[in-house]
Amino acid sequence: MHALESRAREVLRSVFGYDDFRPGQGEVIAAVLAGRDVFAVMPTGSGKSMCYQLPALVDGGLTVVVSPLIALMRDQVRQLQGFGVSAASLNSANDDDENRAAWAALRERRLSLLFVSPERLAMDGLPTRLKEAGVVRLAIDEAHCVSQWGHDFRPEYRQLAGARSALGDVPVLALTATADRATREDIAAQLFPRPPETFVHSFDRPNLSLAFAVKDQPRRQIADFLSRHRGGSGIVYTSSRDRTEVLAEHLTGKGWRALPYHAGLDAGTRARNQDVFLQEDGVVVCATIAFGMGINKPDVRFVVHADMPTSIESYYQEIGRAGRDGLPADTLTLYGLEDMAFRRRQIDEKEIGEDRRRIEHRRLDAMIGLAEAATCRRRALLSYFGETEVNCGACDLCRGGAKLYDATIDAQKVLSAVVRTGQRFGAAHLSDVLTGKASDQVRRLGHDAIKTFGVGRDRDRRAWTTTIRQLFAAGALETASEEHGGFRITQAGEAILLGRERIALRAMPEPAAGTRPRRGERAARADGLDEPTAALFEHLRAVRLSIAREEGIAAYMVFPDRTLIDMARLKPATAATMRLVQGVGERKLDQYGQAFLDAIRTFEG
Numbered sequence: 369m370h371a372l373e374s375r376a377r378e379v380l381r382s383v384f385g386y387d388d389f390r391p392g393q394g395e396v397i398a399a400v401l402a403g404r405d406v407f408a409v410m411p412t413g414s415g416k417s418m419c420y421q422l423p424a425l426v427d428g429g430l431t432v433v434v435s436p437l438i439a440l441m442r443d444q445v446r447q448l449q450g451f452g453v454s455a456a457s458l459n460s461a462n463d464d465d466e467n468r469a470a471w472a473a474l475r476e477r478r479l480s481l482l483f484v485s486p487e488r489l490a491m492d493g494l495p496t497r498l499k500e501a502g503v504v505r506l507a508i509d510e511a512h513c514v515s516q517w518g519h520d521f522r523p524e525y526r527q528l529a530g531a532r533s534a535l536g537d538v539p540v541l542a543l544t545a546t547a548d549r550a551t552r553e554d555i556a557a558q559l560f561p562r563p564p565e566t567f568v569h570s571f572d573r574p575n576l577s578l579a580f581a582v583k584d585q586p587r588r589q590i591a592d593f594l595s596r597h598r599g600g601s602g603i604v605y606t607s608s609r610d611r612t613e614v615l616a617e618h619l620t621g622k623g624w625r626a627l628p629y630h631a632g633l634d635a636g637t638r639a640r641n642q643d644v645f646l647q648e649d650g651v652v653v654c655a656t657i658a659f660g661m662g663i664n665k666p667d668v669r670f671v672v673h674a675d676m677p678t679s680i681e682s683y684y685q686e687i688g689r690a691g692r693d694g695l696p697a698d699t700l701t702l703y704g705l706e707d708m709a710f711r712r713r714q715i716d717e718k719e720i721g722e723d724r725r726r727i728e729h730r731r732l733d734a735m736i737g738l739a740e741a742a743t744c745r746r747r748a749l750l751s752y753f754g755e756t757e758v759n760c761g762a763c764d765l766c767r768g769g770a771k772l773y774d775a776t777i778d779a780q781k782v783l784s785a786v787v788r789t790g791q792r793f794g795a796a797h798l799s800d801v802l803t804g805k806a807s808d809q810v811r812r813l814g815h816d817a818i819k820t821f822g823v824g825r826d827r828d829r830r831a832w833t834t835t836i837r838q839l840f841a842a843g844a845l846e847t848a849s850e851e852h853g854g855f856r857i858t859q860a861g862e863a864i865l866l867g868r869e870r871i872a873l874r875a876m877p878e879p880a881a882g883t884r885p886r887r888g889e890r891a892a893r894a895d896g897l898d899e900p901t902a903a904l905f906e907h908l909r910a911v912r913l914s915i916a917r918e919e920g921i922a923a924y925m926v927f928p929d930r931t932l933i934d935m936a937r938l939k940p941a942t943a944a945t946m947r948l949v950q951g952v953g954e955r956k957l958d959q960y961g962q963a964f965l966d967a968i969r970t971f972e973g
């Protein structure tokens with residue numbers, strides 16, 4: 369056991385160039401090496417793949433890895449080969465040469481890792497042939513695909529329990545980043561005949577900063593946020609296809625390399641835009657949620673939601689695409705009253721059963737709750753996933769965003785205006801009534817004659833809109849389904865109106881997560897590097913890009929950002945010191961070491 373573990377560390381160092389395990393990896397790898405059935409639930413970016421890659425190199429034999437996406441498995445095989453690992457895949461995108469090479473390696477028992485799709489594993493006696501090739505372990509990636517409760521159900525995953533016995537009852541390692549407890553239990557029951565050894569690693573991603581801001585001037589908010597991330601790659605999610613294109617054009621006009629991505633683009637454009645994002649630095653993709661599955665780019669530096677997501681699950685999954693390399697990454701979510709109403713309407717208009725609709729509304733409520741949270745954002749997020757945490761001290765709210773005040777009287781004014789205008793008007797009209805603005809509509813409807821008219825003159829329209837939004841988020845108001853954007857009062861709202869309950873709301877001004885640097889002041893670098901180190905890092909990035917272009921591979925396959933940053937800090941002058949850089953293993957040292965040593969030596973900052 370002890371010998372295996374030190375051998376595991378040695379391989380981690382010499383092949384992958386890493387000094388240490390990421391949190392959670394060590395225990396899982398030890399259990400796998402001990403030959404047990406293992407179910408590992410770890411968040412995206414925690415290094416799940418290492419949990420089967422490393423054992424495959426430590427105890428020999430063939431590990432078969434089931435993966436649902438062909439693009440991902442091809443990517444991983446290329447990456448492993450870059451580390452000098454004997455890996456191959458069998459999939460429908462292979463050409464004859466690739467297939468021949470894979471089979472030859474299998475026959476000669478030279479292969480450490482073979483990636484297959486679940487349907488391929490079920491075909492023409494493959495398990496028997498893999499048994500002959502000395503398979504010792506089955507790893508099932510994205511294991512939530514086996515569950516109908518998960519978000520990416522794949523019926524072929526149901527055959528994997530059978531495949532396991534056909535492989536000679538080898539131990540199984542199942543991996544997923546799905547947080548939902550019911551789905552986890554379902555996965556374990558479907559894939560394992562007996563309860564496996566289960567590891568659930570925290571869903572906390574300390575390197576992701578979390579921030580929300582109320583939509584004010586969204587384009588400016590997005591541009592300000594992006595200006596802190598020049599040179600980094602990121603994703604801006606929007607709620608509609610049109611908006612991805614409009615925003616990409618706008619950002620391009622501002623000097624960004626911005627590309628749209630949505631399911632309505634033709635396949636060629638989609639693939640091209642995705643490739644550019646994967647292969648190069650400093651590209652912003654403006655996308656619908658269609659973008660993401662199959663993106664395992666480790667150095668995504670930021671994710672912006674230009675519109676509020678539909679649920680915490682999707683929010684978490686989408687921000688989770690940032691910072692997989694463990695380096696700091698920033699997220700910002702913009703939201704407003706229109707988003708809340710729009711998402712409600714979307715759910716109401718879906719053709720789904722009532723149970724499902726209720727669940728989706730509940731999920732949306734939770735998302736709104738997170739957006740309107742008054743204390744630590746991370747704590748609110750993790751408690752949704754069943755983890756109890758203390759305040760993180762690093763989110764927008766911990767850094768001093770929200771102050772609460774007793775808003776009972778303001779709330780009563782709003783609720784009274786809602787009731788007296790007939791429970792069908794939206795925030796704009798209600799704010800007019802409250803501030804005493806006799807608009808055409810107000811006069812036509814005689815709302816300038818009601819008792820509430822002008823009771824809110826002490827605050828401006830923006831303040832009232834904010835209160836209305838928070839009351840909606842707190843469940844004191846709900847949408848009047850007949851009217852677009854109109855509100856009616858709920859039971860909880862009545863309790864406040866009648867003075868039976870008090871309510872605390874956030875005071876203005878609201879947390880401004882997108883605060884722009886003052887004129888003349890340079891935005892601080894998000895990665896915290898000092899000027900000369902940052903300049904060298906940028907230079908090394910350029911060297912990396914030219915190598916990647918020459919070899920026709922993604923930039924991060926040469927070296928990830930983390931490695932280049934470490935290199936820029938250490939400035940190695942010899943191969944021996946280069947070896948100390950995180951992510952420089954023997955093979956990579958051979959291949960790229962000299963080019964980067966030269967780049968460092970000749971760099972004049």
Ligand code: ADP
Nearest residue numbers: 386388389390412413414415416417418666692
């Ligand atoms: P996941 O599948 O959990 O989302 P990956 O397996 O893709 O994450 O790993 C994310 C990144 O972390 C990869 O670039 C990988 O090389 C890197 N990584 C994995 N293990 C370690 C480690 N022990 N030290 C440093 N980096 C690691």
Ligand code: ZN
Nearest residue numbers: 744760763766
């Ligand atoms: Zn916090």
